Amino acid sequence: MVSCSFVQNQENSCNLACNRIDAIPMLTDQRKKAILEALKREGQVLAGELSAKFGVSEDTVRRDLRELAAEGLLQRVHGGALPASPAVAPIAERRGMEVAAKRRIAQKAAGMIAPGQVVIVDGGTTTALLVECLPRDLRATVVTHSPGVAVALAEHPTIEVVLIGGKLYKHSVVTVGAAAVEAIAHIHADLYFMGVTAVHAQAGLSTGDFEESYVKRALAARAAETVVLASAAKLNAASPYCIGPIGMAQTIVVERSTDAKLTEPIEAAGVTVVRA
Known part of the structure; x- marks a missing residue:
């Protein structure tokens, strides 16, 4: 025993x-x-x-x-x-990422522009699609620090284009620096379509370049409403340089199928989420 x-x-x-x-x-x-x-x-x-x-x-x-x-x-x-965020890759690589989702977001954003408005359009792959979606009879003014956006609109018959100059940041093909910030200070816009690399309810809006973050802040300060265009890969993520708190944006446009778990914290922070 x-x-x-x-x-x-x-x-x-x-x-x-x-x-x-x-x-x-x-x-x-x-x-x-x-x-x-x-x-x-x-x-x-x-x-x-x-x-x-x-x-x-x-x-x-x-x-x-x-x-x-x-x-x-x-x-x-x-x-x-x-x-x-995977969106800090070079622009040539980003052009092939989430293309269908970005196009739906771009189409939704393009429909927000009313005739006669002054609109700031950021650089980036989604905003490049946005300008492709603008109606040929839309009369508006587009302010941009993206040479690519300006060239894409050069032959649009009824859109006036204002191109902000400065030092070219080749990674995103946009102008940055003191000259750009100085020119931006003289603008009063109705809408600013902001491109970001990451959106997080607590960490805010962020991007991959220090100077670019300053330009985006300056642009947001000159618009009555800031609209962020964000594919799902950018949500609940962060990049090295903060643009501002999540409340800097009044609206964030996402794809319709985006998981509610990604958008609920944004809405809880008081930002409108529009599904494309």
Whole structure:
């Protein structure tokens, strides 16, 4: 007959063995994979929570986040990380991303423009589609810092085009710098169609270039209403340079099939979401 004390000792030994297994630290690659899985599942990760979950120091977690950020797999923010936007790729590469969704968003945005309005149109692949969707009989003024947008409208019979000059930022093919900001200060527009690389209810609107973020802020300040055009990949994501809080936009246009989980935090922040 087995004594109770022997059974208890066996149970204790088993528990100790299990605890030792649990205490074995995850390998770096395993932690990184778990971090990315949590980011995909929850939309954000916090360094403190990851530290407790993995049983490692916050310095170790921050190193993991730093390395993942260097690979473009996430965007570090204060206290943790958010999903990185894929829209920071060069414009030639972005032209082939989510084309059908961007075109539906562009068509919806084009329908917001009323005759006689002064409209600011940002650079970007979605806004390039927007100008293609404008009716041939629309009479309006388009202000832009995108040479591509200006050229696309050069043969439009009834749209006046104002091109903002400055230093050409080749990645997005738009003008930036002090000259651009100075010219923008003299504009009063009805609408500003803003292109962004990322939209997040807490982290706000962001982009991949420091100078471009200043120009976008300046443009938003000169329009009665700012409309952000955002395909699903840009939602609940962040890029390195903040343009402004989510409330800088009055309206965000998304594709009709966009998951409600991505748009509900934006609406809760007081921004109108229009589905195209």
